[in-house]
Amino acid sequence: MTQVLKVAVPAPLAGALDYLPPRGAPDIPAGVRVRVPLGRRAVVGVVVGRGPAAVVPDRLRPVRAVLDERPVLDGGLLDLVAFAAGYYHAPLGEVLALALPAPLRKGAPAQPRRPLLWRLTAAGRAAPAAALARAPRQRGLLERLRAGPVAAAALSAEDRRAAAALAARGWAEAAPAPVAPPDPGVHRPALTPAQGAAVAAVRAAADRFAVHLLEGVTGSGKTEVYLRLAEEAVARGGQVLVLVPEIALTPQTLRRFRARFGGRVVAYHSGLAEGERLAAWAALREGEAAVALGTRSAVWLPLPRLALVVVDEEHDPSYKQQEGPRYHARDLAVWRARRQGCPVVLGSATPALETLHNARRGRFRHLRLAERAGEAVLPRLELVDLRREPQAQGIARRVLAAAEAELAAGRQVLFFLNRRGYAPTLLCTACGWIAGCDRCSVRLTVHGAGAVLRCHHCGARRRPPPACPACGGALLGVGRGTERVEALLRARFEGVPLTRIDRDRARRRGALERLLAEVAAGGPRIVVGTQLLAKGHHFPDLTLVGVLNADQGLFGADFRGPERAAQLIVQVAGRAGRGRLPGRVLIQTHAPEHPLLQRLVREGYAAFAAAALAERAAARLPPFAHLALLRVEAVDAAAAEGFAAAAAKAAAGLGEGVEVLGPAPAPIERRAGRHRWQVLLRAARRSALQRLLARWAVRLEGLPGARRVRWGLDVDPLEMA
DNA sequence: AGCACGCCGACT
């Protein structure tokens, strides 16, 4: 039998393809990139192993070129890629692509180049301001460099040419960036007893796999625990992976890590340029960097000396990828730590129910930081019954009065409403017509106090009609979003500085950070916002939080709605009453008797979680059952439905112990012009579900119409929409 | 995913 190289290629194939080794290099180690022929093009693949050929010898073609001297992926990462491809039923090449920065996927050399830093020479600094009038690129760069050195990797191609031109004039130069030392005067706060106990518990098993759930409210000092453990791991020569949610990777967070680790920490997130990503990747691979601080995709970074994994805000839904291979970074981080034999710390004020369940079963160790660090007191939660309380425009008088009192006392107040825009519905008062999106089966949201209608699912925008297109009646914006609440509060609290914080106000990079910093600095006295407010900054003057609509998640179709709602309420509540001031949280609801809400308000998140888990158990929902979702979408409604129906039929006889639910239209039946259907699988055992999925995935590809629809499997789906 | 092949409608 011919010995071949197993090569993963960028094509939607479940496994690797066989290639003959190139002449003179029979033994290429796994993890090395190769250029191989695929059909009639040449692609970059990655060797994942060796073995006897699985196809007849005359189909075998040779590897054309070997691109690396050393593997770009070590055994641990290759295993992670293979596991994820299998578990999430995603093509191997697609998962592999996640683990390689774009330049490497295109075949660029992986050899580490020390990151270069452009800076001005003395002559450049002395250059007259009016210089380079006829070279705007160079002039722009000159001005940029006056503010400080700029990483070469951060320059666009045009700026790179401009930099070379400036160098030719003797005004600028590129030099290797020095690795900054940690801040020598860094303040290491004394650990509270609970923090000390948590550090000790993880340290006691620092050299083997264990999952520690670190539960602690906002302000309890989880980050300090991470930092201490990371310092110890780095001191032993290890590397640390720290995952944070998308919106938490702020300059402030990075500064905190830089103070401890200097230039040995690298940030990794979607906002980086390709070159910066490659530089971070290379620094970790070479061990020059010791700490990777990043969002979801950082779970794929090379960490040959990985000694500790931290997943902060482990319950955060942004860890689940919602396209392509739908992996969960927290779950993969745990898998990676097990493979590596190192501890994982999952931190949260509001752990995911799955995580709490694992802790209760003894799979995870449960560490608690009960008290707040310093003298801060936890805020008190109170329900406000919207059915009884007199109200103005959806805000109870009692809430407004409480806000007024706090403002008068010089405090800040926050209104939380997880709904952007002015009004969620535009309604005809005469006939009941509702403005809907042409391309989606959803209502359009009124923005700009009625100036524009927007679809939050496909981005469509249009002017609202002057009158009802059906009957000519008058149109009315019904319901409230943050924009409208902003307007109401501006009218009610005239002259009080107010800011609104939502995705519409914080579109550009850094805008959110700036808005939050303004609040922390005390400028705005009233804050209105969405879940963007749930994380990060400490608002020392904030003493009152109004949750305007607690019912939103409580009564939604998604079984995770209550969990998500409780997490948001607790996190937003965490903004209040840090420092010595006690905080108060008023929660508006139409269902104050709701048992889960009662539990949350009276006994806190842990009691809520216990009750919610009991409901999940009774309903046979995760974590007491395992789900997988087949999502199908197509412009042609019948094609989507037909494929989903055929898929459901194909699943029926495929395995024991798996329920097939559906086909059914997705909760949002049409989105961006595509009709959406789904089939849900449920099993008591993960193994039974996986067995069925493996067989099903193969059949699905061969189903008629598989090429006419878009379809994909979502294992452990977070959102059913 | 690409990229070919192939088999039917309307065009120089």
Added chain:
DNA sequence: GTCGGCGTGCTC
């Protein structure tokens, strides 16, 4: 008679 539509199949 050909140009091109996109359904189907394959890539070691």
